[in-house]
Amino acid sequence: MLELHNLNVYYGAIHVLKDVSLKVNKGEIVTLIGSNGAGKTTTLRTISGIKKLKSGSIEYDGRDISKYSASDIVKMGISHVPEGRRVFSTMSVLENIEMGAFTRTDKPQIKKDMDKVFSLFPKLYERKNQYAGNLSGGEQQMLSIGRALLSRPNILLLDEPSMGLAPIIVKEIFSIIQDINENGTTILLVEQNANMALKYTNRAYIIRNGVIDMEGDAASLLNDEKVKKAYLGG
Known part of the structure; x- marks a missing residue:
C-alpha cells in the first residue's frame, strides 16, 4: 500500500535520511x-509532503506521490498525526475535530464520522465544548488522532503518540490504535517506546543515524538480543 524507495532527505547540508526503504x-x-x-x-x-526529498520515491497504491503537496496527499488518503499533538488550543474540541474534514464536502457523512470519533473517544464528547488547550496530554493526543480520522484516511501516520503520557494512558492510546487498525485503517507508527510498539504491531524497522539498521516481524525483534540491549533496556 505504501512503499519508500531509497529516500534521501537533507536539512541544509545535513543528510538526515540515507537511502531509506520500507x-x-x-x-x-x-x-x-x-x-x-x-x-x-x-x-x-x-x-x-511536508518535507521534500532529494532523491528516491514514495509509492502509494502504486502511484509516485513524492512531488504532491501535503493537502493533496491528505485527499489521497494519508493522514498525519504530528509529534506533540499540535491541537488548536484556543478552539473547542468540536472545532478541532471539524478541522480534520477541511478537504471534504460530504456534510452528512462528516456528521456520521464525527459520531464515530466520539464513540471511539467518549472523553472528547464529554469535553466537546471545552478549549482544546485545557485538555490533559492524553486527551489532546486522542483529539489529534480523532481530528486525523475525520479526513477518512486509508493510512494513518502516527508520530510518538505515547510521548509525555503516563503509562496507564499510553496503554489506552495503544489499545485505541489497535481498534482503529481493526476497523480498516493501515497504520505507520513512529515510537520511542519500543517495548510497547513492538507488542502492538505486525512488523518493525529500526532506524539509526538515518539508515534502516534492522527490520523484521515485531515478535522476532522483541526477542532479539541486540534490540533488547539498544532499545528495550535489556
Whole structure:
C-alpha cells in the first residue's frame, strides 16, 4: 500500500535520511523505532509532503506521490498525526475535530464520522465544548488522532503518540490504535517506546543515524538480543 524507495532527505547540508526503504502492506500496523535524531519524524514528514526529498520515491497504491503537496496527499488518503499533538488550543474540541474534514464536502457523512470519533473517544464528547488547550496530554493526543480520522484516511501516520503520557494512558492510546487498525485503517507508527510498539504491531524497522539498521516481524525483534540491549533496556 505504501512503499519508500531509497529516500534521501537533507536539512541544509545535513543528510538526515540515507537511502531509506520500507513498505507498509494494507491492514498492517508497522512501526519505525529509533533514538532521538535518528530520522523517524523526518520519514513521516516526507511521506506526508511536508518535507521534500532529494532523491528516491514514495509509492502509494502504486502511484509516485513524492512531488504532491501535503493537502493533496491528505485527499489521497494519508493522514498525519504530528509529534506533540499540535491541537488548536484556543478552539473547542468540536472545532478541532471539524478541522480534520477541511478537504471534504460530504456534510452528512462528516456528521456520521464525527459520531464515530466520539464513540471511539467518549472523553472528547464529554469535553466537546471545552478549549482544546485545557485538555490533559492524553486527551489532546486522542483529539489529534480523532481530528486525523475525520479526513477518512486509508493510512494513518502516527508520530510518538505515547510521548509525555503516563503509562496507564499510553496503554489506552495503544489499545485505541489497535481498534482503529481493526476497523480498516493501515497504520505507520513512529515510537520511542519500543517495548510497547513492538507488542502492538505486525512488523518493525529500526532506524539509526538515518539508515534502516534492522527490520523484521515485531515478535522476532522483541526477542532479539541486540534490540533488547539498544532499545528495550535489556
